[in-house]
Amino acid sequence: MKFLKVKHIPERSCSVCKVKSAKNDLIRLVKSPDGKIFIDSAGKLPGRGAYICPDLDCLEKAKKSGVLAHALKAEINENFWLELEEFIKNFGGNKNLKIKSVLGLARKAGALLIGSEKIESESRKKILVILAEDSSEGVKKFAEKHESLSLNMTIKELSDVTGLKDTVQILGLPLNSGFAKKILEIYKHQHEEIERSNAFER
Numbered sequence: 001m002k003f004l005k006v007k008h009i010p011e012r013s014c015s016v017c018k019v020k021s022a023k024n025d026l027i028r029l030v031k032s033p034d035g036k037i038f039i040d041s042a043g044k045l046p047g048r049g050a051y052i053c054p055d056l057d058c059l060e061k062a063k064k065s066g067v068l069a070h071a072l073k074a075e076i077n078e079n080f081w082l083e084l085e086e087f088i089k090n091f092g093g094n095k096n097l098k099i100k101s102v103l104g105l106a107r108k109a110g111a112l113l114i115g116s117e118k119i120e121s122e123s124r125k126k127i128l129v130i131l132a133e134d135s136s137e138g139v140k141k142f143a144e145k146h147e148s149l150s151l152n153m154t155i156k157e158l159s160d161v162t163g164l165k166d167t168v169q170i171l172g173l174p175l176n177s178g179f180a181k182k183i184l185e186i187y188k189h190q191h192e193e194i195e196r197s198n199a200f201e202r
């Protein structure tokens with residue numbers, strides 16, 4: 001048996017939806033000693049902090065509930081909400097945040113099949129395959145044999161999800177597992193949202 005080193009990924013919870021994510025996938029807000037609130041892009045400023053998902057749903061909920069103001073023990077003005085909205089819209093990788101968090105849970109539960117060899121060894125089952133957009137032609141061909149999702153995630157993103165030092169081009173989950181179902185549900189929801197937002201622009 002081969003043991004792979006799993007690196008520790010620091011996690012934090014969104015103050016709004018309470019979902020845990022890798023620290024780097026969340027936005028840190030910080031209150032300076034003089035009571036001003038900043039977006040802490042590097043995640044390193046000292047002071048009372050709170051985290052929020054780079055997700056406009058969480059932003060709306062934060063505005064309505066006042067939960068961020070409460071966590072930071074500070075007033076949040078309209079200018080700051082606008083700034084945060086802009087930041088969220090430009091935050092890299094936000095569209096896959098929820099899927100990444102499910103993949104992270106699947107990894108912890110030992111349900112994640114990492115790499116084509118591992119997927120091949122389970123191929124008696126139906127597998128949902130998640131392929132990196134920059135994976136090799138060989139791996140893309142391999143993925144064609146399975147139910148696959150293109151999520152516009154890169155090799156780097158898939159590798160980060162697994163916490164392994166190796167690079168990962170493809171991940172698999174048994175199609176009948178709760179994790180695969182959750183991912184398909186999120187994917188469907190996102191695509192409905194994309195269609196809906198296109199409809200608004202028309």
Ligand SMILES: [Zn+2]
Binds near residue numbers: 015017018053
């Ligand atoms: Zn959230």
